[in-house]
Amino acid sequence: MTSDQSAKLDARLRRRHLEELSDRSDVDVLVVGGGVTGVGIALDAATRGLRTVLVDAHDLAFGTSRWSSKLVHGGLRYLASGRLGVAHESAVERGILMTRTAPHLIHAMTQVVPLMPSITLSHRLLVRTGFIAGDTLRAVARTPGSVLPRSRKVNAARTIELVPGVRTDGLKGGLLAFDGQLVDDARLVVTIARTAAEHGASILNHVRADEVTGSSARLTDTTTGETFTLAAKAVINATGVWAAEVDSSIKLRPSRGTHLVFDAELFGNPTGALTVPVPGSISRFIFALPQQQGRIYLGLTDEDAPGPIPDEPQAADSEIDFLLDTVNTALQVPVTRNDIRGTYSGLRPLLDSGGGETSDVSRKHAVLESPNGLITIVGGKLTTYRRMAQDAVDKAVEVRGLQASECKTHNLPLIGAPAHAASTATDGLPDSLVARYGGAARTVLDAATVAMPLEPIADGVDVTRAEIEFAITNEGAVDASDVLDRRTRIGLVAGDADRARPAVQEILDAVST
Numbered sequence: 001m002t003s004d005q006s007a008k009l010d011a012r013l014r015r016r017h018l019e020e021l022s023d024r025s026d027v028d029v030l031v032v033g034g035g036v037t038g039v040g041i042a043l044d045a046a047t048r049g050l051r052t053v054l055v056d057a058h059d060l061a062f063g064t065s066r067w068s069s070k071l072v073h074g075g076l077r078y079l080a081s082g083r084l085g086v087a088h089e090s091a092v093e094r095g096i097l098m099t100r101t102a103p104h105l106i107h108a109m110t111q112v113v114p115l116m117p118s119i120t121l122s123h124r125l126l127v128r129t130g131f132i133a134g135d136t137l138r139a140v141a142r143t144p145g146s147v148l149p150r151s152r153k154v155n156a157a158r159t160i161e162l163v164p165g166v167r168t169d170g171l172k173g174g175l176l177a178f179d180g181q182l183v184d185d186a187r188l189v190v191t192i193a194r195t196a197a198e199h200g201a202s203i204l205n206h207v208r209a210d211e212v213t214g215s216s217a218r219l220t221d222t223t224t225g226e227t228f229t230l231a232a233k234a235v236i237n238a239t240g241v242w243a244a245e246v247d248s249s250i251k252l253r254p255s256r257g258t259h260l261v262f263d264a265e266l267f268g269n270p271t272g273a274l275t276v277p278v279p280g281s282i283s284r285f286i287f288a289l290p291q292q293q294g295r296i297y298l299g300l301t302d303e304d305a306p307g308p309i310p311d312e313p314q315a316a317d318s319e320i321d322f323l324l325d326t327v328n329t330a331l332q333v334p335v336t337r338n339d340i341r342g343t344y345s346g347l348r349p350l351l352d353s354g355g356g357e358t359s360d361v362s363r364k365h366a367v368l369e370s371p372n373g374l375i376t377i378v379g380g381k382l383t384t385y386r387r388m389a390q391d392a393v394d395k396a397v398e399v400r401g402l403q404a405s406e407c408k409t410h411n412l413p414l415i416g417a418p419a420h421a422a423s424t425a426t427d428g429l430p431d432s433l434v435a436r437y438g439g440a441a442r443t444v445l446d447a448a449t450v451a452m453p454l455e456p457i458a459d460g461v462d463v464t465r466a467e468i469e470f471a472i473t474n475e476g477a478v479d480a481s482d483v484l485d486r487r488t489r490i491g492l493v494a495g496d497a498d499r500a501r502p503a504v505q506e507i508l509d510a511v512s513t
């Protein structure tokens, strides 16, 4: 779709693509929404040879995709509730991501269920059986044990080594299982978007779509107010929890999930994810997930969230209490509200299937066609974005009679993956940079023009000045919020964002085109 196919996303190219688009009539697929689902669709469509445009009203990963638990999971929970198809699909997609398309952004995470006196023998057996079923699921999905080891039981000493903050009185050891953990969800979204651009898709953030039909949409550049109508052979609504605002024939039942952010020191700088059963449930757990920048993200709740969709959902007091009370059953020194460094909440875009708990509503995705021909995709999860994209593009090809090749994304390395043609060696580069960019880490440094590129952007923040520049010059960040809240996750802790903002603004002013 772009005249110069490159992974570069910047303000100048964005303006140029918008100008070119206003008089183009050869677009095959217009994707509305730049979360993981939308960028996955743009990548799928572009690599099948379709002329593809993606717009997001705010920014890439503005919605639910940045508020996840950042897990690439095998669907164990779905197995527990008998949803074998969803569990199998998750396990297969996890394997594809961890072995081929994005191994540089995902590592094996050790989940640790401490065997405290409060866990009954039957509960313990149930957890162990679930973990063994997870091993079987991994084997069926053909994900090697070298990528995700088998579950096992360990003694108390090893449990404490993995999670030093765990409650030790009466501790009988721990049950371990392994799943995939992303360095960051928004980083996955941006990486997929840049890979789509590399294959010719036009990726346009800060462009809102209104009056969306099966063959056109009214687009507004929210940075200038300029507006025009774009025609496309197929239009796909990938706006997640906003899908019903774009297509009124859709009915959603959003469910809110909340995480709390802590300093990892409070949990003894664990290397494993403390996994605590929710009292009264046999299949729900909360997780204290070790994350980048020395933080723990503690989640997760599942609450009905009716009413208007906020830009940034907020945690309810009851969710905070629930998470603190549950994790404190397993900690030697309890954490309190005063220890919380930040909170974040997201809304799951679940299809309304009537009554029951939101935790029981199916996570299976659905591709729907509205009476005006608009194709909408909802549900699903981050882990299965690739399969969701394939199904959505298959549907567009079928109902619009588009000329397209077969889906290729199951074997298509994202930018920075070891098998990506432009990836290079990372010897001598900071671990945090390599964790976020993989084989593209050197490109970030080579592109830097700022002074002291390897210096952190602020004291106590492990994001380098080079990464900030790259976010603006190559990842489409338009303003300080794009940089702080999505290209990096500095914004998850307000104090960090306040300290970094002046330097970020300075780099924005210096390098914006």
Ligand SMILES: Cc1cc2nc3c(=O)[nH]c(=O)nc-3n(C[C@H](O)[C@H](O)[C@H](O)COP(=O)(O)OP(=O)(O)OC[C@H]3O[C@@H](n4cnc5c(N)ncnc54)[C@H](O)[C@@H]3O)c2cc1C
Residues within 6 Å of the ligand: 032, 033, 034, 035, 036, 037, 038, 055, 056, 057, 058, 059, 060, 061, 062, 063, 064, 065, 066, 067, 068, 069, 070, 071, 072, 073, 207, 208, 209, 210, 238, 239, 240, 241, 242, 246, 255, 256, 257, 258, 300, 345, 346, 347, 348, 349, 379, 380, 381, 382, 383, 384
């Ligand atoms: C708390 C929580 C934790 C989760 N944890 C996990 C996990 O660990 N692993 C996992 O696999 N899944 C997880 N999920 C599920 C997963 O995060 C979501 O299913 C997924 O991110 C949804 O992505 P999406 O692209 O469909 O929607 P979104 O990310 O919400 O993207 C929709 C986009 O559409 C844009 N938009 C809206 N209206 C318009 C318009 N009119 N014009 C243009 N653009 C528009 C928005 O700006 C937004 O960027 C979690 C979900 C939640 C809520």
